Amino acid sequence: MKKIILFASGNxxxxxNIIKYFQNSGQGTVSAVFVNNPNAKVITRAKDNNVDVVLFDKQQLTEGSVLEKINKITPDLIVLAGFLWMFPSAIIKQYPNKVINIHPALLPKYGGKGMYGKFVHEAVLNNKETETGITIHYVNEHYDEGEFIFQKAVNIEDCTTPEEIAQKVHLLEHEFFPEVISEILNSKA
Structure with missing residues (x-):
């Protein structure tokens, strides 16, 4: 069974959604959720779905103890699902083409440091974009610059608030992120 580790910071x-998808599909399993925010709601969501949670701080991430914990699991894929810190190059080097991220916009637009969540949607709205979407990409040493794996656009001409845009983007994330993860796992068979 293919093993997935998820990294998250928030809700x-x-x-x-990914945990439930793989619990029902039998195509892989989420072995652990690594969380850098002790108050994040994701902790409760993971525990409610019987998935182990690994809580860590910035020092543990950069000095190697997080990598040691990852190595004990030996994942087939590491997925950043709302993880807001720069991912360490040591982990990327040890798991080449096995670390992916989802971004709530059509990269290369609206990417980079500080461009996450509502900040992305506010920028999209302020620039009067007619569409936005999601980008799933490999992670490298720079924010949102890794090779694209998948993009999906959605029309937002009817949206008047960042929250309305976020709602449409979230629907795309929930529909396509687990499927793309599954396709990547199957391609690494």
Whole structure:
């Protein structure tokens, strides 16, 4: 059975969606959710779905103890699902083409440091874009610059608030993120 590790920082709706997808599909299993925020709702979501949670801080991430914990699991794929910190190059080097991220916009637009969640949707709205979407990409040493795996656009001409845009983007994330993860796992068979 293919093993997936998820990294998250916040609410965790994508994490919960991915966990349930793989619990029902039998195509892989979420072995653990690594969380850098002790108050994140994702912790409850993971535990409610019987998935182990690994809580860590910045020092543990950069000095190697998180990598040691990852190595004990030996994942087939590491998925950043709402993880807001720069991912360490040591982990990326040890797991080449096995670390992916989802971004709530059509990269290369609206990417980079500080461009996450509502900040992305506010920028999209302020620039009067007619569409936005999601980008799933490999992670490298720079924010949102890894090779694209998948993009899906949605029309937002009827949206008047960042929250309305977020709702449409979230629907795309929930529909396509687990499927793309599954396709990547199957291609690495």
């Amino acid at each position: 965790g709706t994508n994490v919960e």
